[in-house]
Amino acid sequence: MKGNSGRELQDLGRDTDNIIYDRGTVRVVALACVIILLAVVVTGSISYFITRNAVVEKLKTRDLVFIIESISAKIDGRIDRAKETSLILAKDPALIQWVAGAETDERLGEYAKTKIDQIARSYDYANSFVVSAVTNHYWAEGSKLMQVMSPADPDAKWFYDALNAGKAVDLNIDYNSGRQDTFVFLNALVGDVSQPIAVTGVGLSLKEIAGEFQRYKFGEKSNLWLVDSRGKIHLSDNLEHNGRYLQDFVPKDVVSQVIGDKAGASSATRVIEYKNVQGETVDLAYQPTKSTDWKVVFQIPRSESIALLGNIKFNTAVTGLITLTLMIFVFFIVSHRIADPLKRALLLTKEMEKQVSERTRELAQKNQEIVDSIDYAKRLQESILATPAELGDVFADYFVLWRPRDIVGGDFYWVKRIDAATSFIALADCTGHGVPGAFMTMAVNTLLNHIVDENYTEPAAILAELNRRVKETLHRNDRGQMTDDGLDIGICRLDQRKRQLSFAGAKICLYINSESQVTVLKGGSKSIGYRRSARNMEFSSQSWQIKSGDKFYLTTDGYVDQNGGEKDYPLGRKRLLQIISGQSREAMSLQGKAFEAALREYMGTEAQRDDITVVGFSLR
Amino acid sequence: MQPLYIDKTKSTPGIHFDPQDAKLRIEGQSYPENAFKFYEPVFAWLDKYLAKVEREVVLEIYFHLPYINTSSSKCMMMLLEKLEDAYAAGTKVVVRWYYDLENDTALECAEEFKEDLTLPFEINPVGEEG
Structure with a gap:
C-alpha cells in the first residue's frame, strides 16, 4: 500500500489539474463572458442611442441655431458698422462744405479726399466714395475721380435712385460676376435728406466676411451659404459655390421653403430635416439677416454631426473588450486561487471516501468470510x-x-x-x-x-x-503461563x-x-x-x-x-x-x-x- | 517505583496501585475478551512491588468487583495467590473485599476465593452505590 501512495498522489495531482479546466468551469466562464458581453453591448447601444438623440437634439436646437445666429449677427454687425461709417461721412461738415462749394476749396478738398481714403483703408472697406449731386463727380478712395455721373448711364442709375429715395442711408447690393464678388454699398445722403447735395458711403466686399464663413466649416460636407431672395449664393464657406444657386445643392421643395419664407428678420432660426439624393439625412437651418432680405443657410449631413459618436462606439467596444479580458483573467485567478484548493479538498475527500468505502468493503468481505467460517463451525458445534x-x-x-x-x-x-x-x-x-x-x-x-x-x-x-x-x-x-x-x-x-x-x-x-x-x-x-x-x-x-x-x-x-x-x-x-x-x-x-x-x-x-x-x- | 493506574471501562476494572501508601485498589466489572492480556501488566507490577515491599508495611488490597467472568476470576485467583505467597513469606497483607448487598453473585465469588486462601480476607457489604 505504501509503495503505491506516491503514484496515487501523482494521479491525484493530474486529476486536479484536469479538473480546473473541466467542462463545468469552462462553461461557467463562457456563460459569464457572454452575459458580460451582452450587458456591455446592451448598455453601449442604449447609451449610444441616448447620446445620439441628445446630440441631434442639441444640433437642431442649439448648434445650428448658434451657427446661423452668429453668422447673421456678424453680417448684420458688419453692415451696421458700414452704415454708421457712411452716416459719419455724410455728416462731416468739411465734406459737406467742400461738396457744397462745388469742390473748389482746395484745402477742404484735400481734407475730404484724405478722409475718404482713410476710412476705406483704416476700417477695411473695399471702397469708399462721395458722389456730388452738384458736380456729378464720383470721388473714390485714393483721391481718384472715378467718373462723372450722368443720368443716361445705366451704371449711374443707383446714384439717382439713392438721391431720390429720401433715405438717410440705404443699402445697395452689386454682384460683380467678373470678380465673382458681391459688394454691399451703404449710400448715405449728404445734406438735407429731401434735397441732398451728394451721396457718400462705403462699400464692403462679402469676401471679407468669407473668412468668417471658413471658421464655421463644421464638417467635410457642411455648407454655410448667404443666399439672396432668388436663391443665388452670394457667399459660401466653399468659394466654388459663390454665384451658384441654392437649388444646385438642395432639393427644390426645401429651396422653395427657404426662399418662400417671408417671415421677418426677427423670426427665429428654422431647422428643416430632409433626405438628399443619396438618401442621407441632412439638417438644414436658415434665418433671414436683419439688414438685408438675404438668408443665412447652413446645412450638414446628419452622419457628420454625429461623427463624434463613432468615438463613443469605438470607446464602448474597447471598454467591453477590456472588461471581458479582465473578467476572464479574474475567472482564471478565481479558479486557480479559490476554486482549485476547494476542488483539491473535495477531490481528496472523495478519494478518501473512496478508500474508506473500499476498506470498509474489504473489511465487510473479510468479516463475512469469518462469519461464514464461524457459521460453518456452528454447524459442527451443533453436531456435538x-x-x-x-x-x-x-x-x-x-x-x-x-x-x-x-x-x-x-x-x-x-x-x-x-x-x-x-x-x-x-x-x-x-x-x-x-x-x-x-x-x-x-x-x-x-x-x-x-x-x-x-x-x-x-x-x-x-x-x-x-x-x-x-x-x-x-x-x-506448558511453556506460556498465560494459557x-x-x-x-x-x-x-x-x-x-x-x-x-x-x-x-x-x-x-x-x-x-x-x-x-x-x-x-x-x-x-x-x-x-x-x-x-x-x-x-x-x-x-x-x-x-x-x-x-x-x-x-x-x-x-x-x-x-x-x-x-x-x-x-x-x-x-x-x-x-x-x-x-x-x-x-x-x-x-x-x-x-x-x-x-x-x-x-x-x-x-x-x-x-x-x-x-x-x-x-x-x-x- | 511508578504507581500503576488503569482507567475503568465498561468491561475492565479500574486499577489503582500506589506504592506510596501501600494500598492497592481494583474496582469495576471485569469481563474482557482476553482477561490474561488485561491482567498481565497488573501481575508484572505486583511481582515487582512485592519483591521490594518492606516487611513492616501492612499492604491493604481493596476489591470491589460486581461481576467478573470466568477467565477474569482465574486471573483474580492468580493475583490473590501472589499475595498469598507474599503473606506466607512474611509480608503483612490484608485483603478487603467489598460487595453490594443485593449482589449475591459477588458475595459467592468472594467466598469462593476466601475458601482457598489463608491470608486475612475481609468480606464487607457496602450500601447504596458503595
Missing part, C-alpha cells in the same frame, strides 16, 4: 449437541435454552444413553466464549464420550477422570429402574423442583482442567430419589451473571430460584419460554455478557 431425538428419548419432557453470546460458544450440553435404564446428561461451560470456547467444547465432548465409553459410570469418577484428561490435553506443552483453560460442568446419571439420579458438579449445580420445593445439589467449588486444579481432584456424587413430577435444571453461569435490572447487577441466584419455583406446574417445554422471557426482561437493552445455557428436564 444432543439432538431433539436423543433428548426426547431420555426425558419425559424437556427444554433447552442454548444462547451462545457469539455464533458459537463455550457452552454445550451432552446426553448419552447407556442402556434401557441408564443415561447421562451433562452441561458444561468452557472458559471463554466464541471460537476459543467452541474449540474447548469439541475437545471436552470427545473426552467425555471416551470416558463414558471406557465404562466410567459414577458421575464423580467421570469428573475426576475428565479433570485429569483435560489437564493432560490442554497443558501438554489456563478449563471448564465448569454438572453431570447426572439417570437410573430409570431404581428411580435414582446421581449428580456430580464442578461449579455447576443441579436445581430440583420437587413438590414445589426447590433443592440445590451443589457441585464442587473448583473448576475442571485448570492449571491450579489439582490433578487428583476428588469429586463426590450426590443421589436423589426421583419422585413423579420432579423437575431438574442445569444452568451455566451465563444466566445468573447476565447484567441488567435497575442497578445493572447480575441476575443472580436468588432470581433464578424464584424463576424455578414460579414454574412448578408448567410443562417443561413451556418453561423454556419463561426462562427466556425472564432473561430478556431482566437484561433489557444490555448486551449478552456470556454464553447462556439452561437445560430443564423431567423424567418418565
Whole structure:
C-alpha cells in the first residue's frame, strides 16, 4: 500500500489539474463572458442611442441655431458698422462744405479726399466714395475721380435712385460676376435728406466676411451659404459655390421653403430635416439677416454631426473588450486561487471516501468470510449437541435454552444413553466464549464420550477422570503461563429402574423442583482442567430419589451473571430460584419460554455478557 | 517505583496501585475478551512491588468487583495467590473485599476465593452505590 501512495498522489495531482479546466468551469466562464458581453453591448447601444438623440437634439436646437445666429449677427454687425461709417461721412461738415462749394476749396478738398481714403483703408472697406449731386463727380478712395455721373448711364442709375429715395442711408447690393464678388454699398445722403447735395458711403466686399464663413466649416460636407431672395449664393464657406444657386445643392421643395419664407428678420432660426439624393439625412437651418432680405443657410449631413459618436462606439467596444479580458483573467485567478484548493479538498475527500468505502468493503468481505467460517463451525458445534431425538428419548419432557453470546460458544450440553435404564446428561461451560470456547467444547465432548465409553459410570469418577484428561490435553506443552483453560460442568446419571439420579458438579449445580420445593445439589467449588486444579481432584456424587413430577435444571453461569435490572447487577441466584419455583406446574417445554422471557426482561437493552445455557428436564 | 493506574471501562476494572501508601485498589466489572492480556501488566507490577515491599508495611488490597467472568476470576485467583505467597513469606497483607448487598453473585465469588486462601480476607457489604 505504501509503495503505491506516491503514484496515487501523482494521479491525484493530474486529476486536479484536469479538473480546473473541466467542462463545468469552462462553461461557467463562457456563460459569464457572454452575459458580460451582452450587458456591455446592451448598455453601449442604449447609451449610444441616448447620446445620439441628445446630440441631434442639441444640433437642431442649439448648434445650428448658434451657427446661423452668429453668422447673421456678424453680417448684420458688419453692415451696421458700414452704415454708421457712411452716416459719419455724410455728416462731416468739411465734406459737406467742400461738396457744397462745388469742390473748389482746395484745402477742404484735400481734407475730404484724405478722409475718404482713410476710412476705406483704416476700417477695411473695399471702397469708399462721395458722389456730388452738384458736380456729378464720383470721388473714390485714393483721391481718384472715378467718373462723372450722368443720368443716361445705366451704371449711374443707383446714384439717382439713392438721391431720390429720401433715405438717410440705404443699402445697395452689386454682384460683380467678373470678380465673382458681391459688394454691399451703404449710400448715405449728404445734406438735407429731401434735397441732398451728394451721396457718400462705403462699400464692403462679402469676401471679407468669407473668412468668417471658413471658421464655421463644421464638417467635410457642411455648407454655410448667404443666399439672396432668388436663391443665388452670394457667399459660401466653399468659394466654388459663390454665384451658384441654392437649388444646385438642395432639393427644390426645401429651396422653395427657404426662399418662400417671408417671415421677418426677427423670426427665429428654422431647422428643416430632409433626405438628399443619396438618401442621407441632412439638417438644414436658415434665418433671414436683419439688414438685408438675404438668408443665412447652413446645412450638414446628419452622419457628420454625429461623427463624434463613432468615438463613443469605438470607446464602448474597447471598454467591453477590456472588461471581458479582465473578467476572464479574474475567472482564471478565481479558479486557480479559490476554486482549485476547494476542488483539491473535495477531490481528496472523495478519494478518501473512496478508500474508506473500499476498506470498509474489504473489511465487510473479510468479516463475512469469518462469519461464514464461524457459521460453518456452528454447524459442527451443533453436531456435538444432543439432538431433539436423543433428548426426547431420555426425558419425559424437556427444554433447552442454548444462547451462545457469539455464533458459537463455550457452552454445550451432552446426553448419552447407556442402556434401557441408564443415561447421562451433562452441561458444561468452557472458559471463554466464541471460537476459543467452541474449540474447548469439541475437545471436552470427545473426552467425555471416551470416558463414558471406557465404562466410567459414577458421575464423580467421570469428573475426576475428565479433570485429569483435560489437564493432560490442554497443558501438554506448558511453556506460556498465560494459557489456563478449563471448564465448569454438572453431570447426572439417570437410573430409570431404581428411580435414582446421581449428580456430580464442578461449579455447576443441579436445581430440583420437587413438590414445589426447590433443592440445590451443589457441585464442587473448583473448576475442571485448570492449571491450579489439582490433578487428583476428588469429586463426590450426590443421589436423589426421583419422585413423579420432579423437575431438574442445569444452568451455566451465563444466566445468573447476565447484567441488567435497575442497578445493572447480575441476575443472580436468588432470581433464578424464584424463576424455578414460579414454574412448578408448567410443562417443561413451556418453561423454556419463561426462562427466556425472564432473561430478556431482566437484561433489557444490555448486551449478552456470556454464553447462556439452561437445560430443564423431567423424567418418565 | 511508578504507581500503576488503569482507567475503568465498561468491561475492565479500574486499577489503582500506589506504592506510596501501600494500598492497592481494583474496582469495576471485569469481563474482557482476553482477561490474561488485561491482567498481565497488573501481575508484572505486583511481582515487582512485592519483591521490594518492606516487611513492616501492612499492604491493604481493596476489591470491589460486581461481576467478573470466568477467565477474569482465574486471573483474580492468580493475583490473590501472589499475595498469598507474599503473606506466607512474611509480608503483612490484608485483603478487603467489598460487595453490594443485593449482589449475591459477588458475595459467592468472594467466598469462593476466601475458601482457598489463608491470608486475612475481609468480606464487607457496602450500601447504596458503595
